[in-house]
Amino acid sequence: MTDTKKFVVTRFDPDADEAPRQQSYEVPCQPDWKVLDALNYIKDEIDGTLSHRWSCRMAVCGSCGMMVNGKPSLTCKDRLSNYGDTVEVTPLANFPVVRDLVIEMDGFMEKFQSVKPWIITAKEKAVEEGTNRQSPDELDHFKQFSLCINCMLCYSACPVVGNEPEFIGPAAIALGHRYNMDSRDEGAHERNEVFRGEGTVFSCSYANECSEVCPKNVDPAAAVNQAKINAVIDWATSFVVPRQAARGEPTRGSASREASEDHRGGK
Amino acid sequence: MAEVIRHDIVIVGGGAAGLRAAIAAVEADPSASVALVSKVYPMRSHTVSAEGGAAAVARDDDSLESHAFDTVKGSDFLGDQDVIQYFVEEAPKELTRLEHWGCPWSRNEDGSVATRAFGGMTTKRTWYATDKVGFHMLHTLFQHSMRFDRIVRYDEQFVTRLLVDGGAVRGVAAFDIREGVVRAILGRSVILATGGAGKIFPFTTNGNIKTGDGMALAYREGVPLKDMEFVQYHPTGLPGTGILITEATRGEGGHVKNKDGERFLVTRDYGVGNKAELGPRDMISRAIVQEIEAGRGLEGPYGQYALLDLTHLGQEKINSRLPMVRELAKIYANVDPVHEPIPIRPVVHYMMGGVDTDIDGATPMPGLYAAGEVACVSLNGANRLGSNSLTECLVFGARAGIKAVEFARGSSAGNESSCGAQADEEAARLEAARSGTGGGSEKISGLRNELNETMESGCGVYREQAAMDATVAKLAELKKRMSDVRIEDSSKVFNTQLIAALELDNMLEVAESLAVSAAHRRESRGAHTRRDATVRDDQNYLYHTLCYRDATGPRLDKKDVTLGTWVPEERKY
Numbered sequence A: 001m002t003d004t005k006k007f008v009v010t011r012f013d014p015d016a017d018e019a020p021r022q023q024s025y026e027v028p029c030q031p032d033w034k035v036l037d038a039l040n041y042i043k044d045e046i047d048g049t050l051s052h053r054w055s056c057r058m059a060v061c062g063s064c065g066m067m068v069n070g071k072p073s074l075t076c077k078d079r080l081s082n083y084g085d086t087v088e089v090t091p092l093a094n095f096p097v098v099r100d101l102v103i104e105m106d107g108f109m110e111k112f113q114s115v116k117p118w119i120i121t122a123k124e125k126a127v128e129e130g131t132n133r134q135s136p137d138e139l140d141h142f143k144q145f146s147l148c149i150n151c152m153l154c155y156s157a158c159p160v161v162g163n164e165p166e167f168i169g170p171a172a173i174a175l176g177h178r179y180n181m182d183s184r185d186e187g188a189h190e191r192n193e194v195f196r197g198e199g200t201v202f203s204c205s206y207a208n209e210c211s212e213v214c215p216k217n218v219d220p221a222a223a224v225n226q227a228k229i230n231a232v233i234d235w236a237t238s239f240v241v242p243r244q245a246a247r248g249e250p251t252r253g254s255a256s257r258e259a260s261e262d263h264r265g266g267k
Numbered sequence B: 001m002a003e004v005i006r007h008d009i010v011i012v013g014g015g016a017a018g019l020r021a022a023i024a025a026v027e028a029d030p031s032a033s034v035a036l037v038s039k040v041y042p043m044r045s046h047t048v049s050a051e052g053g054a055a056a057v058a059r060d061d062d063s064l065e066s067h068a069f070d071t072v073k074g075s076d077f078l079g080d081q082d083v084i085q086y087f088v089e090e091a092p093k094e095l096t097r098l099e100h101w102g103c104p105w106s107r108n109e110d111g112s113v114a115t116r117a118f119g120g121m122t123t124k125r126t127w128y129a130t131d132k133v134g135f136h137m138l139h140t141l142f143q144h145s146m147r148f149d150r151i152v153r154y155d156e157q158f159v160t161r162l163l164v165d166g167g168a169v170r171g172v173a174a175f176d177i178r179e180g181v182v183r184a185i186l187g188r189s190v191i192l193a194t195g196g197a198g199k200i201f202p203f204t205t206n207g208n209i210k211t212g213d214g215m216a217l218a219y220r221e222g223v224p225l226k227d228m229e230f231v232q233y234h235p236t237g238l239p240g241t242g243i244l245i246t247e248a249t250r251g252e253g254g255h256v257k258n259k260d261g262e263r264f265l266v267t268r269d270y271g272v273g274n275k276a277e278l279g280p281r282d283m284i285s286r287a288i289v290q291e292i293e294a295g296r297g298l299e300g301p302y303g304q305y306a307l308l309d310l311t312h313l314g315q316e317k318i319n320s321r322l323p324m325v326r327e328l329a330k331i332y333a334n335v336d337p338v339h340e341p342i343p344i345r346p347v348v349h350y351m352m353g354g355v356d357t358d359i360d361g362a363t364p365m366p367g368l369y370a371a372g373e374v375a376c377v378s379l380n381g382a383n384r385l386g387s388n389s390l391t392e393c394l395v396f397g398a399r400a401g402i403k404a405v406e407f408a409r410g411s412s413a414g415n416e417s418s419c420g421a422q423a424d425e426e427a428a429r430l431e432a433a434r435s436g437t438g439g440g441s442e443k444i445s446g447l448r449n450e451l452n453e454t455m456e457s458g459c460g461v462y463r464e465q466a467a468m469d470a471t472v473a474k475l476a477e478l479k480k481r482m483s484d485v486r487i488e489d490s491s492k493v494f495n496t497q498l499i500a501a502l503e504l505d506n507m508l509e510v511a512e513s514l515a516v517s518a519a520h521r522r523e524s525r526g527a528h529t530r531r532d533a534t535v536r537d538d539q540n541y542l543y544h545t546l547c548y549r550d551a552t553g554p555r556l557d558k559k560d561v562t563l564g565t566w567v568p569e570e571r572k573y
Helices: A035-046 A107-114 A136-146 A153-157 A160-165 A171-181 A188-195 A208-213 A220-240 A254-265 B016-028 B064-074 B081-100 B133-145 B213-220 B273-278 B281-293 B312-320 B323-333 B388-410 B416-434 B444-458 B465-482 B495-519
Strands: A001-013 A021-029 A067-069 A071-074 A087-088 A097-099 B003-006 B009-012 B034-037 B151-154 B156-165 B168-176 B179-187 B189-192 B231-237 B255-257 B299-300 B303-309 B342-353 B355-358 B369-370 B543-550 B553-560
Touching: A001 A035, A021 A035, A035 A087, A035 B444, A067 A153, A067 B151, A071 A153, A071 B034, A087 A097, A107 B003, A107 B323, A136 A171, A153 A171, A153 A208, A171 A188, A171 A208, A171 A220, A188 A220, A208 A220, B003 B416, B009 B016, B009 B168, B009 B213, B009 B388, B016 B034, B016 B133, B016 B151, B016 B388, B034 B281, B064 B081, B081 B133, B133 B388, B156 B179, B156 B213, B156 B416, B156 B495, B168 B189, B168 B416, B189 B213, B213 B355, B213 B369, B213 B495, B231 B281, B255 B281, B281 B342, B312 B323, B323 B342, B369 B388, B416 B495, B444 B465, B444 B495, B465 B495, B495 B543, B495 B553
Parallel strands: A001 A087, B003 B179, B009 B034, B009 B189, B034 B151, B189 B369
Antiparallel strands: A001 A021, A067 A071, A067 A087, B156 B168, B168 B179, B231 B342, B255 B303, B299 B303, B303 B342, B543 B553
């Protein structure tokens, strides 16, 4: 039942190589394998020097993003049956390469943290006060944007990240927007200030590539679009309403929800 | 000379327990400096794969006493009742904290947190965020931890040795995977939070990183591993991959069936009584194995299996409560559970055993703490109840964090030159392994496969003396052969072959302690089920097994079980 495929894999060891090179492997593939299974076969049985990241093999830890035949892929989810006899695997585009298929994540982690991805409240709630009430509808406002596994495929797909490496990018914006949309959060104004800075939401060129490649249907493009509107409303509101009273409210209003539905309707 | 870095607390592992410990430590002492060292980025930690939920009393019709008794009974009376009492009291507070920190718990119409049924639990007390609970808890904790400047992350740094001076732990030697150098990260206390060791078995829900590192680190320094013989098989993994299909499927009303479409947990006596599919995991796993052995399993490319039928739940409920299960079944089993049953078989899921700790998470070594799956605080005894482990990571992660801070305040720093020298030794050892350039004759994957095979044959769902003894002997042989392992990759940069060899070394240590502990316990209790000693024997075996690593091999000892309100009785549902 095995089907032999040729894998052309990018190799690069900064200790030994001046530039990335290609190496080919013949791999006997099982019909139900994912791309990651073939890479693990190479590592275990053919060439122990190949380096790649992986762990959960169930599309939730976000470690194993790579380019497969030129497209961003979560390799543990990506069926080999999607490909022909030759499969080309290269490191995720738009990131510096550490080694072979391993990319550097420092920049991503900084962008991720820059949107203050935590609940901000004026006063910390005591445990004794119990849980917040949050209706299923309120949960739905942000739930989709909380599903990002940080696989960074969207950064590889995004044409803006390619041209402007400082762009904080789809996943980070979706994450910041996720907290802005959470009924328990009061930090939208702080995050909107971040979003109005350079290299954030207004750098986005509406290419929608991020949402196309997202393996978890987070739809970061919708988050970016909503975040743009909210960042402007927040800025405008700051002129007419004192800061405390304006705190977050307009950014979580029904306008954002409608924007999200419009976006989905347009796809 | 290895670079030396100083912190107050060093935490090894960035999953739920490690992150919770880090947050608790800086909250308890805002001046404390905490190193969070992980071999992966924290959001990759295996907590991410937990699905069904986290247990804590939330409803008016529930009680702490009920949660405590369910846990005691689930543990087959091997859980320590003082630990269980503390756990059930803290559980609601911890899950409430997580709610305040942004965890997207699923909600009732009135906005309160929703709870679902789980195996072995008397009532609905499992909090959930659809069926991606571990994912949401991990990301909430990780993102919340970013608020604290005093938590300093060391991502993709593999701890290979504890630095011990004067009998107390003083820090860790950490191998920087990207740069290929060893550093000494010193702390006045160290918390292990590295998770379990499912990868010693061939068929497991666990991710690739679950290699028992923390257990091996402590064990090598003379700290005992406790109750290692108790390995949880989850009843419902996908054949082939072992990918977890959550118990929440049964909590939401799913049925387990044999090839005749019979709900054997209802029609036959497997000890689960009217709990049926909501019986505890050890009993349901045994029932599935017995059905298969009786010829009532189905035959597939990955061996015999049973069925998990959700079709009667309907698309709407499956989409709203179990979206990940639907996604996993489609991608990894080519089955849409809305229309067809899911093929399943029991799969290694969780280690009840681990580094011996007391209720504070303190190990017998001064300054060394452990929490989460790496630890055995004796909450779970011989069988863990589903949805207690995520809560355990929070309750005992927090406690270990607070206690580690208290310890650090009262202790002096270790002898720095001694710690530095140990880190230098470690650097030399790893350097020799790396630059060996393929001299050895044993392939890593070959040794790992043999380890996996012998663990399954000797320490599976059903065990017997001869097979366990054979596994013990086989492991001794594999440990010898490990010294001749082949590492062809000589690069300093992201050398995952070297990491795999170090992980395999850890797995062999943990596996040996597990098999030796299992072979000595001549009774059936919880997940340790023997064909040649089929009943529980409280006269002779109502104790915790301690396994020490002596120069001559593993040495066993006993530790008392803390009883309390409940005296052991026959475990029937």
